[in-house]
Amino acid sequence: MSRECGNCPFNQTDCENPLCVTAGGKQRLITTVNYQIPGPAVLVCLNDTVIVNVHNGFETDSTTIHFHGAHQNGSPWMDGVPFITQCPILPGTTYQHKFIAGQAGTHMYHGHSGTHEADGLFGQYIVRKPEDFNKHELYDLDLPEHTMIFWHWFDRPVGEIFALQNFASTGMPPYDILINGKSEKEVYTKDGKNYKTPRAVFEVEQGKRYRFRAIFNSIIYCPVQVSIDNHNLTMIGSDSGEFNPVEVETFIGNAGERYDFVLNANAPIGTYWIRVRGVGNECKSGKINQQAILKYKKSELEVPKQDVPTYDESGRSGKLLNPMDLALTSYPENDVIVFTELESPEPTRNINGTPDVTIYLEFKTYTHSSIRYPQMNNLTFSYPKSPLLTQWNRTDINCSPKLRKYNCVDNFCTCPYTEIMKKGDLVEIVLVALDPFPIGDHPMHLHGNHFQVVAMETVGKNISTQHIRDLNLAGKIPKKLEKVPYKDTISVPSEGYAILRFVADNPGYWFFHCHLSIHAAKGMAVVIKVGEDIVDIPTAPQDIPRCGDFPSLPPYY
CATH class of the missing domain: 2.60.40.420 (Cupredoxins -  blue copper proteins)
Structure with a gap:
């Protein structure tokens, strides 16, 4: 936490200051976009022109930004992969991303150089279709505040941990999962009383159906299981694809995946735990879990009456979409649904025949x-x-x-x-x-x-x-x-x-x-x-930065 957090967490109001990044309450070096974690949301409509100016404010690191889920048709130099589609953005310089939002769906942007994304360089990139704004047969509202970003988080800069793992064999034990940049991980004590930074809260109104968008990422293998107390989830899409609705009690997202679901706010007015836990081997053995809160409008409770769920209590029986580790992991309390069982509601591209x-x-x-x-x-x-x-x-x-x-x-x-x-x-x-x-x-x-x-x-x-x-x-x-x-x-x-x-x-x-x-x-x-260079692959703008070796100089004397 920085000085913008004031007296957080002892004064919870200070934790919501505009430039305060709590990230579970651990004081450490972080990477931010416009001083925020997550960075500002990029919310556009299908076929909009997107313009994002990326200014590298690092003192020594070069960087790039990838819009994860954008195909960059006709603008491949905007894909953001260093030394593949562009030169890295040098410290103190700016690179303008300009492209057409050609793929509707739940996407994200994140750093694609070093470990910047794992230290906080990420945010949501959502592309909506016209019908998403109209009255949809499956839901009533599709609101920006109902995007959930689940991000694995360490208690130290990831570059340091990564270097120690490589050269000192120290391992990379999991630490925490941020939900929209928040968690209740660190405990602060003052005058004999314990304090924590606030959790993420998602508000709904009873009787309405809401489209939620869930985004996942992790530096290590730590898929995340999600469920919401007293509510089933109607899964309707993943990444840029849609599938016929499937009602489940819980689902899992692995790094880079996105899943959309509809929540029917038909429970009694109150507050409910959103239970989150890591299910990969290390996150399971480390019992890495976290919570957010689903709060109904007019609820008198800020926190659910039930105790904070433990790791083992953060699972849920019933139908589970997208199981992991089926080689050695059984799900005796779940009816699992793998992705290949899902079906698109509309015909998709013809992929029949013998591949070329x-x-x-x-x-x-x-x-x-x-x-x-x-x-x-x-x-x-x-x-x-x-x-x-x-x-x-x-x-x-x-x-x-x-x-x-x-x-x-x-x-x-x-x-x-x-x-x-x-x-x-x-x-x-x-x-x-x-x-x-x-x-x-x-x-x-x-x-x-x-x-x-x-x-x-x-x-x-x-x-x-x-x-x-x-x-x-x-x-x-x-x-x-x-x-x-x-x-x-x-x-x-x-x-x-x-x-x-x-x-x-x-x-x-x-x-x-x-x-x-x-x-x-x-x-x-x-x-x-x-495709072939020049013939098929678009030619990059002439003024795009160039980089590479400068192996020798001609003799001057």
Whole structure:
């Protein structure tokens, strides 16, 4: 907490000061957008022109911003990935993002350099369709104040923890989950009385139906389970996709995912716990849980009558959407619904037929110099020295496993791993996760496109990429190809596989990576290149910044 927080938490009113960031009450260095966590909401309508001026106020760090869920059709240099689509924004300089909001849905923006997003550089980016504002058959109100952002949080700057994990093997034990930048984690004592920073509160009016939007992210594997006391949740969409309504008691979101649900405020007037807990191995063993409050207008209670729920009390029986860790985790009190069981209410893009390109990506951890690296196809992604998009003629992307042109030390190999396809290709990507639990279900996020998950299964310890390849080639993997909801982030089951399809109609260089920040930082990524330079891929503006090596100077004497 900063000086803007005044006498918080002893004076709770001070905790709501305009520039006060409580973030659970721990005093530590943080990263903010306009002095806020979360940063200011970017709320637009479909096909609006979005203009965001990003000024880097860091003294030494470069940075970038990614609008997670925006495809950047025709403006790939606005995607915000350093050394892939742009040069990093240097300290003291400004980069203007200008693009068309072409994908309706619940999205976010976040830092895409270093660990900035894990330290607070994030916010909501919501794109509404015209019908979202009209009276909807499923809900009455879709309000900005009903966006929930669940963000894993540490008690120290993440760069420090990450460095110690790599070089001192100290681990990254989980700490807390922020809900819209708030939590009741730290305890302050004054005059024998305990005080905490306030929780997030969501207000509703009895008799109304509300659309809620939930956004998730984490640097480590810590999927978040959510439920609301005395209320069921009608799930209606995820990322930029919609699906037929499914009523559940609880659901789980992994890093990078977003889920929309309708809450029917039909309970007695009062206040109710919103129960939140981490369900990944480390968050489960560390019993990481948090709460927010659902408050009905006219309620005389600020806090629910029930005691603050413990970790074990933060689960809920009944239907559960999007379970994690099915390789070794059972849900005896739940009727689980996996994402592939959901169906779009409207016909989706035609993805039938034989794919033009099929890519197999094998996930496996490799240990080098005592550091564990989650890899794809035995490669660790390393960034080029100039952006692939804007300075393609200065970079070498010939480092796919077939070409064997990458840097290796023993069997540890790094390169700007790139898979290439033609514009218009029907693409199938088969993701095979070999690592056993507790590595967890990798949340894979694709920039520049959404995809459809046509098959997904947990196999078990005997899984092999060759076996999945053989089954796929023989047509023995059942695939759902009609009315498949769109996604841009999917959790690939540990000891299992997921098969994605999409039409490569958005030319550019698109990052495809695990959205656990620690895995992305360690190189669990690949670039999907769609189309040919100059011919298909849009040419960046002439005045866009350039960067790269300056290896030598001509002799002057």
